[in-house]
Amino acid sequence: MGKKLLFIYYQNIKAGGVAKVLANLVNELVENGYEIDILFLMSEHEDFYPIDSRVKKHYVDSFGHWAFAVCAFNKRRLRFIPKLQAINDYIYQLGVTLLMNKWLKENHKNYDNIISCWYKLSCTLALNKNINKKTIAWEHTSHEVGGPLYNQLKLKYRNLKNVVVLNQNDFNYYKDINPKTVAIGNMMDKKTEAQDFIPNEQKSNLITMIARLDEEKNVLEFLEIIKESNLPQDWQVKIIGDGNQRKILENYINENSLTHISLEGQLNSDQVKDILSKSKISCLTSRREGFGVVLIEAMFSSNALIAYDCPSGPSEIINSKNGFLIPLRNKQQFQDKLKFLIENPNTLETLMKTSFQDSQNWKKDTIIKKWKNIL
Template identity: 50%
Template sequence: MAQKKILFIYYQNLKPGGVAKVLTNLTSELAKQGYNIEILFLMAPHQDFYSIDPTIKKHYIDSFSNKYSKFATHLKKKYISIPKVYNIHAYFYDLGSYQVLKEWIKENHHNYDTIVSCWYKLSVMLSLDKVISKKTIAWEHSSFRVGGIVYDKLLRKKYKNLKHIVCINKPSVKYYEHFNTTFFIPNIIDNIYEDVKFIESNEKENIISFVGRLDKTKNAIDVVKIFNDTKTSSDWKLQIIGDGPEKNNIAAYIKENKLDESVFLLGIKSPEEISELLKKSKIFAFTSLSEAFGLVLLEAMFCSNALIAYDCEFGPSDIINENNGFLIPVHDKPSFVSKLQLLTQNEEHLNALMKSSYEESHKWKKEKIIQQWKEIL
């Protein structure tokens, strides 16, 4: 096979994040299959949080060094109390990123057969150039509703100039196919989950897991409230993996409701540590208010967890069915409590759902997903 030279573009691989995670997974797999992969990060050189195949060449351009980006940082720090200042900050930072990216890509794009942009703002930037856009694939990782008037109403129409669009949930495919040829390709799972065998209930503990950034969108506080309202035996525990701005609020709720012995904030963990924690748990509870996919739901399935999640836009409904768990209307805590109570009180039902959830995970193995990428590359 003739080597295809592919450039992936994203902001950073500095901290936990869904895009960085699937970017490193996919590029490493493609590199093993003979593709010549390079990655451009819009940040100064930094240590990788998620491991990247050593054959992959990495480039760095510091978007924060641009004058507009510096002004954006100044605005955010000095006027943090002003409503909407973050939106103003974002537009100035995007302008700075565009200038830095445009300069680098103009000089280097001829080195690549295909360019894959991993964020909608970067895809818009690349779509503005008639030559570069024709070799660019937009890999959409966020809801198509994000971006506000400037991106959603004005700039996304430029997606018609791109080579293709790849979406990670089915509703997004319906939205983007009005602009260009669009493919549904789910996110690829970590290698550490691919060969995990089914874990029997007696090898696990009575643990409910949540994994995600502790912010208002991921809504981890609802998991704690639901757990508090669920009538479970005292040996059931809730482990929350992740960190973020809502951590103190969640910790305060745990203390006020005397949940210190049953709810544990474990902080940021490595992918390997997360897999080991999920192998110990029986139920994965997810109360996110918005998702583009929900890769962590797959990880929980591979680790023999039954799933309960809010039916938020967009990912969970593509993943959860009667074979692996329950979809709950968003904010419907009583229904969530009811299903959680059912599983924690009915051991036979829980064991059966854990088994079928694991079996369902095989539909999401990497081989099929890699093949879909190879076909469009």
């Protein structure tokens, strides 16, 4: 029997990068002989991303805790208070922490290692002397995210067994805090890795973006770029994802008669693969990324890439042979490169081929070996 590992995250009820790569990793680890448990910090729910039946799942209901009830009261009665959402975030996280610590107090001795899948959870566990030496912080967003309080708490990462990051920028930052910091890319699922190259002529004239519809992912700016690019009539754009800016984006599309753009909403993994397999170009206009795993997913589906050079991740994926890396907020250059690819199908085909070839560097064998080295 291999080592027994506990992963901790909030949920697996909807599309999201962390839940997706968590499912991919635990499914592969259990195949490699590890005994895996997951603690989800909400009530029992059906998995959005499939998890191997050998993985044991535990649930504690953070939305049933008194802290969430306080947050709900604040939203109803105290909406006039400045920065109420930020206050509620801290209150909710207090409830999460109390529930998680109570569960771990009773169960932590059952595990050889604990892997925390979000920085707010990792900050709490770094303070827990009973478990921090066997805890690994698995970081999924830039070290700059979190604000003053969490930035101070991240200094306690020095107490942890390891810190796993996704990009060189975060590696350089956390290495000074914890010398056992390692950079490990995110893993794709088996179906994604199994894809063959899809040539240009077998695809549609389709541009895709996979992103949450929120301010950080900057999708409105992508719509502005598409509008100003005056795409040929036979080209379509599909945006996969959902979020709090959906209504704003729908209004922009309708007001500007952008009938060639569709918001596909939240899709499951097979639906996303189906669209990417038909797409030729995949774009990203994020202001910030933990890594940009959707770009790698697009590479496995033979897409050329265009993305803003935001912190952090796209610069470690995109090169001159698989796409274009655009200076952040340079809409004109983004627009020019997009039009260039549409007008030059031979160049587009070359980038698509190289993109698929580069995707093979992100296969699971290398990634799982790095995880085994620290578990």
